[in-house]
Amino acid sequence: MRIGIDSGGTFTDFAVLHDDGSLHVFKLRSKAADPASVIIAGIAEAARNYGGAVAIVHGSTVATNALLERKGARTAFITSPGFRDLLAIGRQHRNSLYSLHPPERPNLVDRALCFEWPEPIPRGEIEAVAICLLNAYQDDTSEKEIAAALSGRGLYVCRSSEVAPEFREYERASTTVLNAYVSPLMSRYLGRLENDCPYPIEIMQSSGGLLSASEARSHAVRTILSGPAGGVIGARAMGGSPVISFDMGGTSTDVSLVEDPLRFATEAWVEGLPVRVPMLDIHTVGAGGGSLAFVDGGARLRVGPESAGSSPGPACYGTGERATVTDAHVVLGRIRPGRFLGGTMEIFPERAERAVGELGRQLGLSAPETAAAIVRIANSNMEQAIRAVTLEKGRDPRDFPICAFGGCGGLHACEIAEELGIRRVIFPPWAGALSAVGMLLARRTRDYASGAIGSADVASLFAALRARAEADLPGAQIQEHADIRYRGQSYELTVDWDGGNPRGPFEAEYEKIYGLRDPGREIEVVTARVRAAMPAADETWSHAQPADGFNGPVEGPALMFDYGSTAYVPPGWRAARNKAGVVVATF
Secondary structure, three states: OEEEEEEOOOEEEEEEEOOOOOEEEEEEEOOOOOHHHHHHHHHHHHHHHHOOOOEEEEEOOHHHHHHHOOOOOOEEEEEOOOOOOHHHHOOOOOOOOOOOOOOOOOOOOOHHHEEEOOOOOOOOOOOEEEEEOOOOOOOOHHHHHHHHHHOOOOOEEEEHHHHOOOOOHHHHHHHHHHHHHHHHHHHHHHHHHHHHOOOOEEEEOOOOOEEEHHHHHHOHHHHOOHHHHHHHHHHHHHHOOOEEEEEEOOOOEEEEEEOOOOOEEOOEEEOOEEEOOOEEOEEEEOOOOOEEEEEOOOOOEEEEEEEOOOOOOOHHHOOOOOOEHHHHHHHOOOOOOOOHHHHOOOOOHHHHHHHHHHHHHHHOOOHHHHHHHHHHHHHHHHHHHHHHHOHHHOOOHHHOOEEEEOOOHHHHHHHHHHHHOOOEEEEOOOHHHHHHHHHOOOOEEEEEEEEOOOOOOHHHHHHHHHHHHHHHOOOOEEEEEEEEEEOOOOOOEEEEOOOOOOHHHHHHHHHHHHOOOOOOOOEEEEEEEEEEEOOOOOOOOOOOOOOOOOOOOEEOOEEEEEOOEEEEEOOOOEEEEOOOOOEEEEO
8 A cells, every 4th residue: 555645734635545556535634733643643544444555655845834934944054255145145136126125035044154164163053054165066075075074063964066066156055055944854854754654755856756755854955845746746647738737725726837748947936045956847826725815904805825724724614713715615605514525524604604704894795795706816816826837938828728626726727717718627536635646656756967067078967967867766767958048148948958959959949938049049058957767657546536526517507526625617617527537627
């Protein structure tokens, strides 16, 4: 038996797969103060109910939460002489260009803990050290010497040449600091899981592959988008490709344009900080079922990004008091008592009516009118996320269906699709826990990079990276990519590497995004990349229909119920199940 676990803000999802192909899913309420206890309880429940040997694939939110809540390790930063303020200066961009009082740049390290080597580091004040020297992506000798000098002091030491050996010192430094900031917490978290759980654990990484627990301890930065990455893998398996994955959970919505091959971003911004490790191209907005609705100082109705989380949760759960998107759906009759989580969790409609009605009194609206307005505002927020992964990437959203999943995805997808001109929405099996299901489909992967600017022999860089990959993962499938730009440009595109014709893939992608190419201009290889991935397992269950899945065909308006999720089919839409067991709604 294998268990995929997606630890979310409101619920923790479990997908249990037997070697006979049978799959079972269930949910437990998350505990923000002690997420490990829920994981351990769920593993015990799976073993008790379904039996068999267990291997764990876990999408962890430890690194994400530590960053969002600024509760990581107390970290020091060591850099080259003259660059102490590198993290504070960044790229000198001002996000609020015309503000007289612009917000400070996010920073995880106090200036007092930024040091220019060989300045001494005080003892007893810090838990982790991030080392980032200029040009260390080409020569890591000095960083290794510093790490050796700090050994034996009980510190977690992280080198930029190990975490992100790439061009651009600020992004490399930020990624290294973030890794140092979250890895000690990840190490303690995994230590507890391994102590209380006698089964092997693998961790989902942001690139859609798996890390061993030991790798995740020292490279926790690679798990920042751990859970959403599982959703992308699940959407590709259940919804097909190409498709827009639309994962709406309790606290956020994660959207990605899923194509073959999968699209990766080599740099992302998380909480205002650049993170330069391979990630699936996922856009996240603070809009989920638990997003709080409120009336602001201008008497306007607002929704999110603050969430009720797992505690106290939406008002209808029996513990919260404030109105959320979930409460709006209860008032509108789209979430039904007796059908929530297959009838295993009680819903309190009167509490939702009271919370939404209070907002309505402030606005001069009835409770149903307020609930409908809450849903429309949430939809607008999520429409922007879909535009970000399509229109802003040179793609027309009307060319792709939406694959809707997560606890709330099915309640919003058709209305959002209609606004965007999309005429097809897919509701996959196990929609409420598809991220956990996707983790069972993920493969062991490792990513390698080497700065290539100024290199006269890029082929040798690829050969060295390929040798490392083959040694670390024998039998893995090797893929080669490169970050390439026109010489003189500030940014680059990541494309497949063709040693005989590097210009070809680059200019094809450049034209797809920008609508032109410049054949007479010299190109420049910035970074060489290699990905090693173990062959995919031959799963026979991926399109089987669960017994408690959505029904059909139906004409809208209608509701379809699945364990852990509900799909709303608006007027003018029709939904039916295809031969693969997937429900497809069309407009």
